[in-house]
């Protein structure tokens with residue numbers, strides 16, 4: 001672990017191979033976040049009724065430049081779940097309509113969709129994407145088999161959570177556009193992980209987390225909303241809207257930015273987090289990907305279980321791999337408590353998976369150490 005070299009706050013005693021779950025914040029970014037909090041507390045009224053809005057605009061501009069859209073197409077949320085929930089509750093679907101997703105989507109969001117679908121009598125179709133993934137064409141073809149006359153929405157991850165796979169979603173979005181199907185992309189893991197150009201993708205909605213791979217402070221995420229969708233979209237939480245202090249001309253931004261009193265310091269730290277990322281993390285990204293491939297190869301060579309994907313184009317800085325059936329149920333706790341390794345182990349699709357993340361603070365020794373402990377399973 002090179003925690004000090006890259007100035008992360010992580011506990012050096014732990015071999016941290018789980019950047020994917022909640023990210024990790026470098027010291028300078030965390031300091032900037034606390035500076036915003038102090039600024040707020042020194043003059044809460046001036047800050048929250050005035051200074052805040054310029055800061056939010058600067059955050060939108062810097063993020064828009066990074067993710068490929070206009071600044072007034074971005075709104076901030078604490079997390080992707082809240083962002084997606086705001087979309088779901090704006091959909092004008094009728095009983096019997098279908099929302100198509102893969103069977104690799106994030107569990108909490110499957111639940112968010114399902115709870116709403118029960119009330120609306122909408123059908124959620126989780127199209128099975130068999131593993132191992134091999135070619136883009138086979139992936140697209142298999143997913144689109146789930147489309148029917150009733151499909152009104154496609155919801156899909158660009159990088160999946162539990163299986164850690166990069167889904168090539170461009171052709172799916174193009175197809176959906178031709179069929180007038182609304183596209184919602186879950187890019188929680190994308191910013192700071194793989195290149196992103198939202199306008200080029202052409203989706204209607206895109207959510208991403210800033211606290212994961214961009215290493216921003218916790219509680220910083222965004223939602224891109226295409227201009228046409230902004231005309232009718234309303235927040236789940238209504239507040240002052242155009243009668244508030246926000247000087248922005250767009251009703252959309254006014255409605256979404258102020259949702260009652262809250263601490264937006266994590267949003268305000270975004271320009272600093274992006275600068276930090278570009279200077280200190282991005283230059284080592286290639287090395288992180290190579291390290292992840294090293295982990296993929298090691299897992300593949302040692303365990304006889306089938307990998308989730310063939311070839312390196314499906315993975316970035318996360319790799320998930322099935323562990324043998326006889327892996328002890330408490331193995332995740334053993335790794336942490338006995339060996340000081342933080343790595344997720346969970347059940348997905350009736351298999352026990354381990355998911356390894358590689359970030360700048362990791363090195364080959366971390367993977368070798370993990371493998372030496374994993375080898376004790378057999």
Ligand SMILES: Cc1ncc(COP(=O)(O)O)c(C=O)c1O
Pocket residue numbers: 020021079080081082106108109157159160161162186188189
């Ligand atoms: C693919 C994916 N989508 C959405 C989320 C939502 O995160 P949160 O629970 O912070 O809203 C996560 C979190 O890890 C994720 O991996």
